Amino acid sequence: MNGYISTNDLLDTLLRISQDDSQELDRNQIKHFIFDLFTAGTETTTSTLEWAMAELLRNPKILLEARRELEQKIGKGKMVDESGLTCVPYLQAIVNETLRLHPPVPLLLPRRAEEDIQVHNLVVPKGAQVLINAWCIVSSKEVHRIRNGVKGWDFRLIPFGGGGRICPGLPLAIRMLHLVLGSLIHSFDWELELG
Numbered sequence: 001m002n003g004y005i006s007t008n009d010l011l012d013t014l015l016r017i018s019q020d021d022s023q024e025l026d027r028n029q030i031k032h033f034i035f036d037l038f039t040a041g042t043e044t045t046t047s048t049l050e051w052a053m054a055e056l057l058r059n060p061k062i063l064l065e066a067r068r069e070l071e072q073k074i075g076k077g078k079m080v081d082e083s084g085l086t087c088v089p090y091l092q093a094i095v096n097e098t099l100r101l102h103p104p105v106p107l108l109l110p111r112r113a114e115e116d117i118q119v120h121n122l123v124v125p126k127g128a129q130v131l132i133n134a135w136c137i138v139s140s141k142e143v144h145r146i147r148n149g150v151k152g153w154d155f156r157l158i159p160f161g162g163g164g165r166i167c168p169g170l171p172l173a174i175r176m177l178h179l180v181l182g183s184l185i186h187s188f189d190w191e192l193e194l195g
């Protein structure tokens with residue numbers, strides 16, 4: 001067991017639930033659940049990849065360094081696969097830095113205060129909707145290149161949110177981002193048209 005379930009396992013489980021009389025979830029809820037996964041999981045990862053490539057094209061030295069790391073780790077002419085991406089700190093740093101500069105969900109999901117809460121001089125009244133500006137926090141001058149990464153342990157860098165509602169797609173998204181970005185960098189020569 002690697003802690004992940006496959007798409008087949010997920011669909012089998014949903015089919016079983018839908019046929020089960022106990023009605024943990026009805027068909028309509030299952031449809032919405034799958035719709036949620038598609039909407040939450042597609043634009044977020046693709047826009048991060050686009051930003052990563054745009055930043056790398058603007059910074060050719062960093063692109064070159066990432067290529068060197070992958071050439072050493074994977075080997076020239078070989079395809080990138082997940083097993084080869086276990087120790088690629090430079091690629092990981094590029095993904096983290098892209099998520100820092102361009103978080104795809106900059107205001108996270110809205111929260112509602114369950115009771116009056118005092119944060120320093122500010123009182124958030126019970127029932128108020130609270131938006132957390134994750135982009136603004138991390139763009140401040142004091143916060144740069146946090147080493148802990150993006151996994152919600154350090155509340156200064158929370159592109160996936162944090163706490164009980166942290167993005168459940170985080171492990172999948174991080175693996176996809178490393179795999180796809182690693183493949184794009186390793187398998188193709190990139191430069192801007194007309195320099």
Ligand code: HEM
Nearest residue numbers: 040041044045105108109159160161162165166167169173
């Ligand atoms: C770069 C990729 C992604 C980023 C940056 C991202 C970011 C986020 C953020 C910020 C939230 C709200 C968390 C909070 O408010 O604390 C969220 C929620 C969610 N994400 Fe992601 N996400 C990504 C990819 C994915 C993927 C691949 C999936 C699933 C396949 C996914 C599924 C979800 C779901 C279902 C929620 C709602 C969770 C809830 O309401 O409790 N996300 N995501």
